[in-house]
Amino acid sequence: MERIAVAGPSITAKEIDYVTDAVTNAWYGNANVYHERFEKAFADYLGMEYTMTLPSCTSGIHLALLALGVGPGDEVIVPDATWIASAAPITYVGATPVFADIDERTWCLSAESFEACITPATKAVIPVALYGNMPDMDAIREVASRHRIPIVEDAAEAIGSEYKGRRAGSFGDASVFSFHGSKTLTTGEGGMLVTNDAKLFARTQFLRDHGRKPGDKMFFNHEVAYKYKMSSMQAALGLAQLERIEELLDHKRQTFKWYEEELKGVDGITLNYEAPETKPVYWMVTVVVDPKFNLSKERLMEEMSERNIDCRPFFHPLSSIPAYRDTEQALLARARNQVSYRISPYGLNLPSALNMTEEKVRVVCATLRKTLLGGVNAARGVDTP
Numbered sequence: 001m002e003r004i005a006v007a008g009p010s011i012t013a014k015e016i017d018y019v020t021d022a023v024t025n026a027w028y029g030n031a032n033v034y035h036e037r038f039e040k041a042f043a044d045y046l047g048m049e050y051t052m053t054l055p056s057c058t059s060g061i062h063l064a065l066l067a068l069g070v071g072p073g074d075e076v077i078v079p080d081a082t083w084i085a086s087a088a089p090i091t092y093v094g095a096t097p098v099f100a101d102i103d104e105r106t107w108c109l110s111a112e113s114f115e116a117c118i119t120p121a122t123k124a125v126i127p128v129a130l131y132g133n134m135p136d137m138d139a140i141r142e143v144a145s146r147h148r149i150p151i152v153e154d155a156a157e158a159i160g161s162e163y164k165g166r167r168a169g170s171f172g173d174a175s176v177f178s179f180h181g182s183k184t185l186t187t188g189e190g191g192m193l194v195t196n197d198a199k200l201f202a203r204t205q206f207l208r209d210h211g212r213k214p215g216d217k218m219f220f221n222h223e224v225a226y227k228y229k230m231s232s233m234q235a236a237l238g239l240a241q242l243e244r245i246e247e248l249l250d251h252k253r254q255t256f257k258w259y260e261e262e263l264k265g266v267d268g269i270t271l272n273y274e275a276p277e278t279k280p281v282y283w284m285v286t287v288v289v290d291p292k293f294n295l296s297k298e299r300l301m302e303e304m305s306e307r308n309i310d311c312r313p314f315f316h317p318l319s320s321i322p323a324y325r326d327t328e329q330a331l332l333a334r335a336r337n338q339v340s341y342r343i344s345p346y347g348l349n350l351p352s353a354l355n356m357t358e359e360k361v362r363v364v365c366a367t368l369r370k371t372l373l374g375g376v377n378a379a380r381g382v383d384t385p
């Protein structure tokens with residue numbers, strides 16, 4: 001059997017047609033047609049007022065923090081267990097990332113830990129819908145509003161997930177998505193910023209185009225800013241994908257069901273948690289294994305890889321990786337964030353690409369079960385047949 005990929009897109013004739021049309025026709029007076037169509041369709045999908053196509057989700061977080069006026073001397077709270085892109089823009093603007101712990105079940109920002117991390121210097125919080133799991137947004141929003149802290153919602157991994165009837169990406173003062181090639185909806189590389197705040201949106205529009213006023217034809221720059229734009233070809237790809245969104249989400253939901261079914265009854269493992277009143281769509285089906293198996297995520301990945309199956313490690317706590325581990329905040333986080341440090345070493349993203357089939361899920365699960373048995377037997381000093 002061919003190697004089983006951990007992530008990857010679904011591309012059909014529709015995507016190829018739209019991109020072909022963009023590269024052929026989206027020039028001259030039509031240069032922005034696909035951006036406008038993609039942004040409008042995305043705003044309608046989310047029920048949000050303003051949307052901005054971007055070259056990445058990282059640039060969206062960067063713009064949101066800049067537009068909120070976050071800078072040196074400020075602190076921004078972010079979950080410890082997430083991709084570095086959630087935190088790096090805090091560093092770009094000269095502020096300090098404060099790494100809060102995650103919730104035991106959702107693996108997303110814990111509202112209690114968020115509140116415990118607030119200081120007079122806190123200027124924003126970035127909850128992350130990890131792997132498509134939804135954070136407890138009511139609890140997070142309650143803390144944020146009591147302390148008047150703006151929310152930048154990192155929905156990079158969570159298109160289609162719902163919390164109490166609202167879609168991921170509709171909770172932040174600004175929210176961001178990633179359309180990286182591994183994501184459910186892809187533009188190759190790309191992202192989207194969404195908001196209902198006209199003033200914040202105007203500021204991000206200005207900052208993303210070298211400090212020019214929108215529509216400026218005189219190439220007249222008021223500030224030194226950034227160049228964060230998506231190409232027409234990417235916007236066309238995004239539009240085609242968005243027109244297929246229910247099909248893409250259904251495939252993700254189905255993939256999770258196959259895993260659930262195949263791993264039913266396996267003792268000592270935990271899959272993504274569906275909190276009450278949420279309808280998550282898991283970008284990555286993720287398994288956390290009991291330490292009794294004596295198998296770290298690195299060992300698990302190796303074992304799976306030897307059998308032609310690509311997995312990914314649960315994100316390492318940011319406070320543990322070289323990029324941040326020597327900071328004062330990382331030191332505090334390592335002492336505080338027991339859940340992140342307990343879960344991350346034993347978490348594995350299982351293949352969740354949009355080309356997964358029931359048969360491939362069966363192969364992955366059979367291999368995982370065998371690996372877990374091998375781990376238990378090795379711990380007991382018994383040979384695995």
Ligand SMILES: Cc1ncc(COP(=O)(O)O)c(C=O)c1O
Pocket residue numbers: 055056057058059082083085086128154156157177178179180190191
């Ligand atoms: C949680 C999270 N935030 C932000 C990003 C950044 O997205 P991008 O690669 O589009 O900048 C990612 C990308 O994988 C992510 O997983």
